[in-house]
Amino acid sequence: MILLAxxxxxxxxxxxxINSSKQRxxxxxxxxxxxxxxxxxVKRSCEFYDMHKELIPYAEAWSWQKDIVxxxxxxxxxxxxxxxxxxxxxxxxxxxLGTRSSEAYLNFSMKNAPINVYRTERGGEVxxxxxxxxxxxxxxxxxxxxxxLHWYLRALEEVVIRVLSSTFFIxxxxxxxxxxxxxxxxxxxxxxxKVSQWIAYHGLALNVATxxxxxxxxxxxxxxxxxxxxxxxxxxxxxxxxxxxAESKYDIDDNQLIDITHKSLxxxxxxxxxxxxxxxxxxxxxxxxxxxxxxxxxxxxx
Numbered sequence: 001m002i003l004l005a006x007x008x009x010x011x012x013x014x015x016x017x018i019n020s021s022k023q024r025x026x027x028x029x030x031x032x033x034x035x036x037x038x039x040x041x042v043k044r045s046c047e048f049y050d051m052h053k054e055l056i057p058y059a060e061a062w063s064w065q066k067d068i069v070x071x072x073x074x075x076x077x078x079x080x081x082x083x084x085x086x087x088x089x090x091x092x093x094x095x096x097l098g099t100r101s102s103e104a105y106l107n108f109s110m111k112n113a114p115i116n117v118y119r120t121e122r123g124g125e126v127x128x129x130x131x132x133x134x135x136x137x138x139x140x141x142x143x144x145x146x147x148x149l150h151w152y153l154r155a156l157e158e159v160v161i162r163v164l165s166s167t168f169f170i171x172x173x174x175x176x177x178x179x180x181x182x183x184x185x186x187x188x189x190x191x192x193x194k195v196s197q198w199i200a201y202h203g204l205a206l207n208v209a210t211x212x213x214x215x216x217x218x219x220x221x222x223x224x225x226x227x228x229x230x231x232x233x234x235x236x237x238x239x240x241x242x243x244x245x246a247e248s249k250y251d252i253d254d255n256q257l258i259d260i261t262h263k264s265l266x267x268x269x270x271x272x273x274x275x276x277x278x279x280x281x282x283x284x285x286x287x288x289x290x291x292x293x294x295x296x297x298x299x300x301x302x
Contacts, residue, residue: 044084044144046275051089051282052134052262053255058094058118060286061087061137065201068139072199076141084275085139088262091129092116093214098124098192105219114217122202124179124192125222132209132230132254134262136269142198145273149195156204157181159268160189163206167264170234180221181206186229190221208232208261209254232257 068085075082095106095117105126108114129135136159142152157174160181164170172181172188181189189206207230215228232254252260270277 043270043274043276046084046086046140046270046273046277047280048266048277049085049087049089049280049282050262050266051087051286052258054089054282055092055131056089057287058091058096058116058129061089061091061135062118062120064283064286065137065139069196069199069201072139072141073197076197076199082141083278084141084144084273085137086266086269086275086277087137087139088265089135089137090131090133090258091135093128093130094118095126095128095214095218096120096122096192097126098122101125102222105222107217107219115214120192120194120202122192122194124190125220126218127190127192127205127220128214128218129205130210130214132211132232132258133205133207134258134265135203135205136265137201137203138269138273139199139201140273142195142200147198149193152195152200153179153191153193155272156191156193157189159265159272160204160206162268162272163261163264164188164231166268167260168231168235170231178221178223182226183229183234186227186233187220187223188229188231206231206261206265209257231261 065087072082093115095113095115097103097117097119099119099121100123101119102125103110106113106117110117138156142148146152154174157180161172161174164172164181164183170183172183174180175182179191180187181191189204191204193200193202195201207228209232210230212228212230212233220228235252235257266277269275
């Protein structure tokens with residue numbers, strides 16, 4: 001399941017590798033790799049709004065995305081080129097449903113919802129967003145990448161799979177017939193998109209140090225027989241499974257884990273989609289706050 005990180009060896013030095021993923025990788029991965037190789041050799045410009053340390057209300061981020069999409073469409077109508085956009089952030093606790101999501105997957109009545117619930121235009125069933133989860137919203141013109149929704153979904157999955165492999169040596173995979181990224185029976189990343197006139201938005205959510213309790217109030221993504229997991233949870237499993245005398249040492253808090261994962265997400269996204277990022281300031285009017293550090297992972301070897 002876990003082969004712990006070489007790229008963050010200053011924080012998580014490890015000499016023992018574990019690989020116990022029960023899931024057979026989907027054959028779709030080879031399709032993604034070949035399709036990625038077909039993308040433009042010249043890197044496209046991509047505006048980058050980096051708010052990975054901030055908690056952004058879902059409604060504001062959603063409205064912001066739609067505003068960007070509207071402006072992109074206006075440029076296309078005038079036959080002008082437009083850059084891609086990447087937004088990375090965290091959300092205040094919220095449940096979101098796709099355009100055809102069933103409320104049967106909510107374990108509460110809408111009148112007595114424990115937190116805000118939004119029905120959006122993305123695909124997919126209900127999911128949860130909250131602190132400790134990195135949400136990536138690429139707003140890209142698929143005309144300049146590949147006009148294929150299946151390729152796009154597999155490419156987003158590939159970003160996460162490579163992050164887990166290269167940064168944490170976590171063996172992740174796809175499951176045939178399902179969207180998302182899995183480690184064994186645990187789903188670490190959920191993906192839901194909307195594409196209009198080949199402009200894609202919404203995106204993916206990766207559980208890094210997420211409190212998974214809120215997922216108990218829903219049937220995540222409408223999948224009854226599988227669990228939700230997080231990077232932190234997998235690291236903790238590795239810590240607890242270590243025997244006396246192990247030389248592994250851990251000293252990392254949630255914010256550090258978020259930072260490490262964020263850096264890798266950005267790098268892998270740029271490789272997969274062949275873009276170069278232009279950092280942009282947070283727009284005026286976007287409300288945000290920093291989450292507090294609630295937990296840390298610590299182990300000292302004997």
